[in-house]
Amino acid sequence: xxxxxxxxxxxxxxxxxxxxxxxxxxxxxxxxxxxxxxxxxxxxxxxxxxxxxxxxxxxxxxxxxxxxxxxxxxxxxxxxxxxxxxxxxxxxxxxxxxxxxxxxxxxxxxxxxxxxxxxxxxxxxxxxxxxxxxxxxxxxxxxxxxxxxxxxxxxxxxxxxxxxxxxxxxxxxxxxxxxxxxxxxxxxxxxxxxxxxxxxxxxxxxxxxxxxxxxxxxxxxxxxxxxxxxxxxxxxxxxxxxxxxxxxxxxxxxxxxxxxxxxxxxxxxxxxxxxxxxxxxxxxxxxxxxxxxxxxxxxxxxxxxxxxxxxxxxxxxxxxxxxxxxxxxxxxxxxxxxxxxxxxxxxxxxxxxxxxxxxxxxxxxxxxxxxxxxxxxxxxxxxxxxxxxxxxxxxxxxxxxxxxxxxxxxxxxxxxxxxxxxxxxxxxxxxxxxxxxxxxxxxxxxxxxxxxxxxxxxxxxxxxxxxxxxxxxxxxxxxxxxxxxxxxxxxxxxxxxxxxxxxxxxxxxxxxxxxxxxxxxxxxxxxxxx
Amino acid sequence: xxxxxxxxxxxxxxxxxxxxxxxxxxxxxxxxxxxxxxxxxxxxxxxxxxxxxxxxxxxxxxxxxxxxxxxxxxxxxxxxxxxxxxxxxxxxxxxxxxxxxxxxxxxxxxxxxxxxxxxxxxxxxxxxxxxxxxxxxxxxxxxxxxxxxxxxxxxxxxxxxxxxxxxxxxxxxxxxxxxxxxxxxxxxxxxxxxxxxxxxxxxxxxxxxxxxxxxxxxxxxxxxxxxxxxxxxxxxxxxxxxxxxxxxxxxxxxxxxxxxxxxxxxxxxxxxxxxxxxxxxxxxxxxxxxxxxxxxxxxxxxxxxxxxxxxxxxxxxxxxxxxxxxxxxxxxxxxxxxxxx
Numbered sequence: 107x108x109x110x111x112x113x114x115x116x117x118x119x120x121x122x123x124x125x126x127x128x129x130x131x132x133x134x135x136x137x138x139x140x141x142x143x144x145x146x147x148x149x150x151x152x153x154x155x156x157x158x159x160x161x162x163x164x165x166x167x168x169x170x171x172x173x174x175x176x177x178x179x180x181x182x183x184x185x186x187x188x189x190x191x192x193x194x195x196x197x198x199x200x201x202x203x204x205x206x207x208x209x210x211x212x213x214x215x216x217x218x219x220x221x222x223x224x225x226x227x228x229x230x231x232x233x234x235x236x237x238x239x240x241x242x243x244x245x246x247x248x249x250x251x252x253x254x255x256x257x258x259x260x261x262x263x264x265x266x267x268x269x270x271x272x273x274x275x276x277x278x279x280x281x282x283x284x285x286x287x288x289x290x291x292x293x294x295x296x297x298x299x300x301x302x303x304x305x306x307x308x309x310x311x312x313x314x315x316x317x318x319x320x321x322x323x324x325x326x327x328x329x330x331x332x333x334x335x336x337x338x339x340x341x342x343x344x345x346x347x348x349x350x351x352x353x354x355x356x357x358x359x360x361x362x363x364x365x366x367x368x369x370x371x372x373x374x375x376x377x378x379x380x381x382x383x384x385x386x387x388x389x390x391x392x393x394x395x396x397x398x399x400x401x402x403x404x405x406x407x408x409x410x411x412x413x414x415x416x417x418x419x420x421x422x423x424x425x426x427x428x429x430x431x432x433x434x435x436x437x438x439x440x441x442x443x444x445x446x447x448x449x450x451x452x453x454x455x456x457x458x459x460x461x462x463x464x465x466x467x468x469x470x471x472x473x474x475x476x477x478x479x480x481x482x483x484x485x486x487x488x489x490x491x492x493x494x495x496x497x498x499x500x501x502x503x504x505x506x507x508x509x510x511x512x513x514x515x516x517x518x519x520x521x522x523x524x525x526x527x528x529x530x531x532x533x534x535x536x537x538x539x540x541x542x543x544x545x546x547x548x549x550x551x552x553x554x555x556x557x558x559x560x561x562x563x564x565x566x567x568x569x570x571x572x573x574x575x576x577x578x579x580x581x582x583x584x585x586x587x588x589x590x591x592x593x594x595x596x597x598x599x600x601x602x603x604x605x606x607x608x609x610x611x612x613x614x615x616x617x618x619x620x621x622x623x624x625x626x627x628x629x630x631x632x633x634x635x636x
Numbered sequence: 637x638x639x640x641x642x643x644x645x646x647x648x649x650x651x652x653x654x655x656x657x658x659x660x661x662x663x664x665x666x667x668x669x670x671x672x673x674x675x676x677x678x679x680x681x682x683x684x685x686x687x688x689x690x691x692x693x694x695x696x697x698x699x700x701x702x703x704x705x706x707x708x709x710x711x712x713x714x715x716x717x718x719x720x721x722x723x724x725x726x727x728x729x730x731x732x733x734x735x736x737x738x739x740x741x742x743x744x745x746x747x748x749x750x751x752x753x754x755x756x757x758x759x760x761x762x763x764x765x766x767x768x769x770x771x772x773x774x775x776x777x778x779x780x781x782x783x784x785x786x787x788x789x790x791x792x793x794x795x796x797x798x799x800x801x802x803x804x805x806x807x808x809x810x811x812x813x814x815x816x817x818x819x820x821x822x823x824x825x826x827x828x829x830x831x832x833x834x835x836x837x838x839x840x841x842x843x844x845x846x847x848x849x850x851x852x853x854x855x856x857x858x859x860x861x862x863x864x865x866x867x868x869x870x871x872x873x874x875x876x877x878x879x880x881x882x883x884x885x886x887x888x889x890x891x892x893x894x895x896x897x898x899x900x901x902x903x904x905x906x907x908x909x910x911x912x913x914x915x916x917x918x919x920x921x922x923x924x925x926x927x928x929x930x931x932x933x934x935x936x937x938x939x940x941x942x943x944x945x946x947x948x949x950x951x952x953x954x955x956x957x958x959x960x961x962x963x964x965x966x967x968x969x970x971x972x973x974x975x976x977x
Binding site: 120178185187194242523 | 777
């Protein structure tokens with residue numbers, strides 16, 4: 107655990123990718139061999155079932171540190187992370203034990219079947235034997251939620267460097283299905299398990315936003331245009347009689363979408379499709395807000411199945427007849443894809459994402475303007491000769507999104523941020539005018555520079571009117587332009603509407619509060635449901 | 637009548653007709669310590685500890701209108717007995733004890749309870765009313781013993797040397813910088829920014845023992861800095877000059893570094909939770925030791941801390957002051973010392 111704690115500290119102290127990779131490489135060189143698969147599992151979000159609820163952990167921490175609950179809550183607001191808050195408020199440890207990481211994790215797993223009393227004794231003993239930094243890690247192990255700024259890509263690059271293996275292979279290997287207690291680090295790096303594993307997906311090929319005029323891409327005849335759909339990017343894997351659906355977040359989401367399970371019978375073995383999971387009704391793509399009702403649910407009600415039926419719009423084919431065909435040119439892959447989709451017996455659920463025909467860039471620009479009407483985010487441009495790259499590559503694929511909506515609002519609440527931004531007012535709530543009143547329409551976190559955040563922070567400190575826990579109401583004076591991707595009616599929100607992806611576009615220091623938009627301005631943007 | 641009042645100019649003692657750490661110019665100012673949010677320029681006369689005088693001389697060019705006192709050396713101002721007790725915050729920092737017709741008030745300014753090896757060690761002072769800060773008034777702040785932190789800093793510097801990095805420590809010119817200079821081990825040369833060098837010189841003249849330091853000038857080669865230790869004030873933490881050094885590694889020394897968010901927010905390469913303020917147990921210990929019947933919380937986590945004190949049976953209230961604005965403090969430092977290295 108001490109070596110792991112050191113790694114975490116090194117990863118957190120540096121903000122340079124190379125330093126982080128170096129820290130990971132050194133760790134994989136030095137660490138206990140049994141620990142390493144657990145670390146990879148943790149960093150890639152393969153989390154075991156939580157052995158103890160947050161409520162209990164929190165309750166024990168409050169009890170042990172002998173502070174009132176409200177004070178714990180205040181502390182939490184200042185720290186921005188529950189595991190860390192607990193690590194900090196507990197009394198200084200009296201003992202010191204050093205067990206390897208894998209042992210801690212195994213012990214925590216066996217706790218699941220224990221009584222609350224036994225769990226409590228174990229946790230309290232552990233807290234009393236660990237330093238603040240180790241306690242923080244121990245608490246994170248319980249929550250299973252370890253996010254410390256190491257992306258999958260960074261981890262893969264470090265492992266590839268350490269094991270002198272190809273990064274793509276490592277990506278395959280760690281994205282597949284494996285158990286940290288049943289595999290060695292060497293087996294993972296050589297991909298010994300992936301051949302026998304039917305589920306492994308390919309890394310997604312991602313596009314950058316176009317940073318030039320499309321005219322500069324050359325002849326239109328070299329490019330394929332498609333709609334950019336606003337759903338969940340997905341990969342459907344059918345091998346050896348088994349069907350797997352992966353989301354772009356590298357999560358297996360097979361059970362969430364029963365509508366797609368017919369593919370188990372209709373797709374040939376050794377087929378992998380790339381596409382978008384969408385809510386689709388009568389051949390119309392529904393807004394993302396509708397799809398959202400279907401996400402991350404353990405059970406799906408009949409109502410949800412009816413309101414938000416799932417469709418899969420296919421973009422590409424990556425594996426055909428057990429062959430990896432990602433290096434074939436797009437034009438060939440598309441032909442195969444069309445053949446395959448047309449052969450499906452069940453029609454209308456898994457369909458081809460249509461190719462958008464256009465003769466000139468100007469014509470395509472016009473077509474793109476209509477994207478919103480069909481709940482699309484814009485246009486994707488793919489070079490006809492492009493291979494299916496691993497990750498984000500510049501040049502072959504571009505996304506050409508429609509410009510976001512914008513609205514001028516005034517900030518009326520501010521709250522301290524969490525994580526990196528704890529201690530500063532960074533989370534703001536914005537309002538538009540509704541007659542004489544102000545009505546809140548969005549909360550946003552990002553979009554300001556550190557310098558601007560400091561400026562807003564000092565405004566909040568000077569202009570706070572009331573306190574509600576961590577929230578301050580502030581004098582409505584600062585005007586911000588909020589950009590957002592979509593708008594829908596919402597019963598849950600006071601304004602009767604909800605914005606999708608609201609974020610601060612810029613701070614309108616040039617505008618006064620009298621000049622902000624009204625609720626009616628926003629209502630006019632709500633699309634009429636087909 | 638109460639012995640002190642909080643007015644729009646600062647903490648006022650009517651009976652003695654003087655202000656303590658006023659934030660607007662007054663005729664007579666009693667100063668707890670030399671930080672810019674407590675010792676402002678523009679008062680007609682000053683009364684401060686003997687070792688705060690060199691700071692006022694160095695920073696504001698004040699010579700003639702500054703009277704000084706040693707610790708525990710009472711004087712009488714219009715019938716108010718005034719004495720100073722060590723606050724342990726920075727060199728020369730003092731708690732101001734006022735006594736009038738049997739009533740005792742202590743204005744503690746900023747303070748810390750751990751002896752830092754350079755400021756005179758804090759002494760709790762019994763009183764009826766205590767005015768206390770609460771900068772770190774949350775139970776998440778519990779400092780490690782300073783030796784532990786200095787060992788960490790020393791190890792970090794050694795590690796930087798092996799990786800050919802230049803070690804840059806960020807610390808307030810007044811207090812933290814001298815604390816580092818006094819406590820760092822190793823034989824490396826210590827290079828300091830001019831604002832720190834000037835204060836060091838002032839302290840040395842006043843008889844404070846400090847290890848040798850070298851003022852950073854354009855003549856000093858960057859590979860010399862790389863082999864040594866560089867100490868700069870917070871305003872320079874993100875400066876172009878630092879980026880121009882050889883493989884710079886920036887370590888911020890501040891109590892805020894106790895929390896991960898604080899470390900990442902400042903985007904430092906390292907954060908060391910070395911504070912010149914009392915931590916949570918320190919604040920509580922001091923308040924209990926003074927046996928004060930009433931505690932007035934001036935700056936920091938005022939609302940939380942006073943609520944907690946009331947819940948554990950102490951009479952406490954928050955008062956609005958203009959202390960603790962680090963931005964203002966930093967800006968004042970820049971105003972005085974310009975931005976150049």
